[in-house]
Amino acid sequence: xxxxxxxxxxxIIPTVMAVILLVFVLMASLMGTDTSRMIRYEDDVPxxxxxxxxxxxxxxxxxxxxxxxxxGENDSYNSPLGEDLMERTAMTLRMTGISxxxxxxxGLPLGILAACRxxxxxxxxxxxxxxxxxxxxxxxxxLGFVLLFSLRLRWVNVTLQNDADYLIPLATLAIAGAxxxxxxxxxxxxxxxxxxxxxxxxxxxLSRRSxxxxxxxxSALIPAFSVFGTVCANLICGSIxxxxxxxxxxxxxxxxxxxxxxxxxxxxxxxxxVALIMCVLSVAADLLFVIIDPSLRKSLTFGSTLRRxxxx
Amino acid sequence: xxxxxxxxxxxxxxxxxxxxxxxxxxxxxxxxSVRRGEVTGIVGESGSGKSVSAYAVMGLLPANGRAESGTAxxxxxxxxxxxxxxxxxxxxxEISMVFQDPVTALDPLFTIGxxxxxxxxxxxxxxxxxxxxKKSVEMLAVMGIRDPESVMQRYPDSLSGGMCxxxxxxxxxxxxxxxxxxxxxxxxxxxxxxxxxxxxxxxLKDERDMSVLFITHDLxxxxxxxxxxxxxxxxxxxxxxxxxxxxEGAVHPYTKALLxxxxxxxxxxxxxxxxxxxxxxxxxxxxxxxxxxxRCPSCTEICLRERPEATDLGDxxxxxxxxxxxxxxTDD
Amino acid sequence: MKGARRTFFxxxxxxxxLAVLAAVILFCIVYPFVSPYGYDEVNTAxxxxxxxxxxxxxxxxxxxDLLVRMAYGGRLTLSVAFLTGLMAAAAGTVxxxxxxxAGGLTDSLGMRVMDAISSVPGLLLAIVFDYLLGMGRGNFxxxxxxxxxxxxxxxxxxxxLEIRQSSYVAASRAxxxxxxxxxxxxxxxxxxxxAAVQASTSVADALTTCTILGYIGVGISPPRPEWGVLFDMxxxxxxxMPHLSLIPAAAITICIVCLYLLGNGIRxxxxxxxxxxx
Numbered sequence: 010x011x012x013x014x015x016x017x018x019x020x021i022i023p024t025v026m027a028v029i030l031l032v033f034v035l036m037a038s039l040m041g042t043d044t045s046r047m048i049r050y051e052d053d054v055p056x057x058x059x060x061x062x063x064x065x066x067x068x069x070x071x072x073x074x075x076x077x078x079x080x081g082e083n084d085s086y087n088s089p090l091g092e093d094l095m096e097r098t099a100m101t102l103r104m105t106g107i108s109x110x111x112x113x114x115x116g117l118p119l120g121i122l123a124a125c126r127x128x129x130x131x132x133x134x135x136x137x138x139x140x141x142x143x144x145x146x147x148x149x150x151x152l153g154f155v156l157l158f159s160l161r162l163r164w165v166n167v168t169l170q171n172d173a174d175y176l177i178p179l180a181t182l183a184i185a186g187a188x189x190x191x192x193x194x195x196x197x198x199x200x201x202x203x204x205x206x207x208x209x210x211x212x213x214x215l216s217r218r219s220x221x222x223x224x225x226x227x228s229a230l231i232p233a234f235s236v237f238g239t240v241c242a243n244l245i246c247g248s249i250x251x252x253x254x255x256x257x258x259x260x261x262x263x264x265x266x267x268x269x270x271x272x273x274x275x276x277x278x279x280x281x282x283v284a285l286i287m288c289v290l291s292v293a294a295d296l297l298f299v300i301i302d303p304s305l306r307k308s309l310t311f312g313s314t315l316r317r318x319x320x321x
Numbered sequence: 322x323x324x325x326x327x328x329x330x331x332x333x334x335x336x337x338x339x340x341x342x343x344x345x346x347x348x349x350x351x352x353x354s355v356r357r358g359e360v361t362g363i364v365g366e367s368g369s370g371k372s373v374s375a376y377a378v379m380g381l382l383p384a385n386g387r388a389e390s391g392t393a394x395x396x397x398x399x400x401x402x403x404x405x406x407x408x409x410x411x412x413x414x415e416i417s418m419v420f421q422d423p424v425t426a427l428d429p430l431f432t433i434g435x436x437x438x439x440x441x442x443x444x445x446x447x448x449x450x451x452x453x454x455k456k457s458v459e460m461l462a463v464m465g466i467r468d469p470e471s472v473m474q475r476y477p478d479s480l481s482g483g484m485c486x487x488x489x490x491x492x493x494x495x496x497x498x499x500x501x502x503x504x505x506x507x508x509x510x511x512x513x514x515x516x517x518x519x520x521x522x523x524x525l526k527d528e529r530d531m532s533v534l535f536i537t538h539d540l541x542x543x544x545x546x547x548x549x550x551x552x553x554x555x556x557x558x559x560x561x562x563x564x565x566x567x568x569e570g571a572v573h574p575y576t577k578a579l580l581x582x583x584x585x586x587x588x589x590x591x592x593x594x595x596x597x598x599x600x601x602x603x604x605x606x607x608x609x610x611x612x613x614x615x616r617c618p619s620c621t622e623i624c625l626r627e628r629p630e631a632t633d634l635g636d637x638x639x640x641x642x643x644x645x646x647x648x649x650x651t652d653d
Numbered sequence: 654m655k656g657a658r659r660t661f662f663x664x665x666x667x668x669x670x671l672a673v674l675a676a677v678i679l680f681c682i683v684y685p686f687v688s689p690y691g692y693d694e695v696n697t698a699x700x701x702x703x704x705x706x707x708x709x710x711x712x713x714x715x716x717x718d719l720l721v722r723m724a725y726g727g728r729l730t731l732s733v734a735f736l737t738g739l740m741a742a743a744a745g746t747v748x749x750x751x752x753x754x755a756g757g758l759t760d761s762l763g764m765r766v767m768d769a770i771s772s773v774p775g776l777l778l779a780i781v782f783d784y785l786l787g788m789g790r791g792n793f794x795x796x797x798x799x800x801x802x803x804x805x806x807x808x809x810x811x812x813x814l815e816i817r818q819s820s821y822v823a824a825s826r827a828x829x830x831x832x833x834x835x836x837x838x839x840x841x842x843x844x845x846x847x848a849a850v851q852a853s854t855s856v857a858d859a860l861t862t863c864t865i866l867g868y869i870g871v872g873i874s875p876p877r878p879e880w881g882v883l884f885d886m887x888x889x890x891x892x893x894m895p896h897l898s899l900i901p902a903a904a905i906t907i908c909i910v911c912l913y914l915l916g917n918g919i920r921x922x923x924x925x926x927x928x929x930x931x
Contacts, residue, residue, distance in 0.1 A: 032781075035781075035786075127384075128384075140913055140917070141910060141913075144857055144861070144909045144910060144912075144913050145861075145906055145909065146861045146864050146865050146868075146881075146905060146909075147865075148864075148865065148868050148881075148884060148902070149884075149902040149905060149906050152884075152888075152891075152898055152899065152902050153902075155891065156891075156895055156899070160891070160892060160895070167891075204425065205420065205422060205425040205426050206425060206426055206427055206428045206429075208381060208420070208426075209418070209420055209426040209427070209489065209492075210428065211381055211412065212379055212381060212412055212413065212417065212418040212420075212493075213412060213413035213417065213418075213440045213443075213492055213493065214409050214410065214411070214412035214413030214414055214440075214443060214444060214496075215409075215413070215439065215440065215443050216409065216443060217405070217409075219439070219443065223439075224428050224430075224431070227428075227430045227431075228428075228429075228430060238772065239771075242772070242773070242774045243774055245774070246774035246775075246776045246777055249776065249865075249869060250865055250868065250869065253868070253869055254888070264780065265869050265870065265871075268780060268783075268784050268871060269870060271784075276784070280781075283777070287772065287773075291772070301430075302430060303430070303476075
């Protein structure tokens, strides 16, 4: 098992490099003939920048990013991009981190409740709410929250002056995720409760609490956490919208800005960081899996791939 | 025989399921009993209500199922009138159950050890984890499992079907229940393993002064194991009596049909194996008369009109058939 | 199939969802012809008006009538949603059938590609496509469509695998039926209902992505009044004129909810008669 995760962690850097290469190729094809200066560096001397071939540029970028942590120069401010990106990434990660936790704290209980009350009003209420919120674009939700809590009730400030004001963007992010988690948890829990072992556990006189929360829930956690990567990815995507809506200086607003002003260096940096986050998340999701389903542990070796239970 | 000997006595059990298609009458007249130290077999084809009766007794019917009426006395208490809390104390401690498919009956995410100790600890909260583990290992050894310590560490998917069934029986017997309900415990297993499990149940019954309610569709298994037999069809009890009475002196046409469907090695007359004609009844739309009448070879006009009552034939042998209540018998 | 249709139309929620959706689409098509205003008709005399009889949804800071802009925007948004949703449906169904039916290397390769696509959020994919393949040329459409392929391919593939292993396909194989015949007669026939359910989800997802793109200024951009664009413009006057952003948001929400209800209705009506679903 250790070997497997070592391999996964080691593979992160080549994966990110592959993503960088892909984006490089696409950007180069977009820029046409002049591909010599896709990335700007602070130590470039104006006028006498060396004409680097495509592969040289790629190599230089990877070297600078992974060895020196240098993402190049900010396209609009002539300042190092790295610091700015780190600051923004920290902001976005903080927000997504909190909302991932909120997502599961909200989604899991709702899903469990719906599955345990299958077919009754609690189930129907939760199912319709989760369908509604998972379908809604996050800016619609954000609008609703702002109109209600900020403009009408005046509980929080839209301009985000206090920490408490961040509750609205966080809630906006968390609710859509929680709806998805609740949906998957409900389905997993309902399926688990129908499994024959539930009956045999009950026939042995185990308490309802143990049957539901120890046994059925453990089975249901597998599908609930199999969407962990997707949930996180959606939250990062959702942060693009939320950061724009609330004018938060994060990675998402950086991507939009870079796309709008065609700032290749900035965009490249954002893409590298997003790819890195996604890779780490994917390893984290696998780790979570192995924690929940210990029977997977034995089969994991350096050379194996993780097959999750129920995967075809 | 005195009532003292009766361990479980189920009378006039009625179980229905509400489904989108309508109300399913799974069991309409379930009466059977298990005496102390004996094995009672309930025999019937699928859909006869034999398993549902057992689940109703344990209070384990699915959410859409309901025990409408009847009684199930066990140690002076009517199980059907007990609440979930009281039933939970009886389940696993006084009555245990073993299921058809042993592999799916075990939670795949828990080791055998944590499963067994959890069962023990839930019934004796004061017990230490160490003692529970020790007792579990002992019980696995009683089940004839070699190297029980290593089995304790394993997950169900790494065990064979026969091993899983032994583990399940071990879990069922951990708290020394007085009654074991075995719901087709050998159907999903290989023939050789079936034999081992049957001998195991037989041995445990003798050693532990326990009674068994054995649910099966296999009359051969019943002959090998059971002291008393109850034959069910379409949710009704057709005939019940001692194993000898059923095998040698069956009076109900359905029992006879079942018996004649078993191939016999000692049959020198060369009789053809009989197969029952027609389809099993629709449990949503029960016929007005005897449920077996549509398929009965000796069906008469009254059979289609009225349900037959159980007729006592003496010595604990009874049958529900108009041909018998008229005193005629059906020997042909 | 006939029974399923009857079940669908006997469910008031599904019928209502269908009716609302049809009404919205019809309104978007017809209203711009009827309206006295054009979607980009600036009228400085009637700027920043609250809803009135003359302008039922009010006007924006340039005095443009929001109702006609909503109708125009609906044409854009809904046609993008349906176009990309159906593109994803077609490509996903083909991929799913190919992977499920061919098996082996095609299957594992195809599914790996699907995994790779679905590991990137659809919104990001659309942004990247739009940026890298040149902006303002509708390339974001491909991004939205491609992001919608994997769920389709997975559902269809699973169904195909099940069908391929079933005895009736084995039987028609034994009778000498060719691959094309089997795909046409058995596979497509059984997979279509599943694809229909997924298609409504896919259109809803495409609608969400499209409006978000409009909102963040990628893809369809001003002056074209896509619903996400309209929302973004209204957001700047949230305090004084909340209806400018509330109306586009409501339109988006209503359409998405209707699409989901429609999908649920189709699924329920198929499973109620014991259809091939699950």
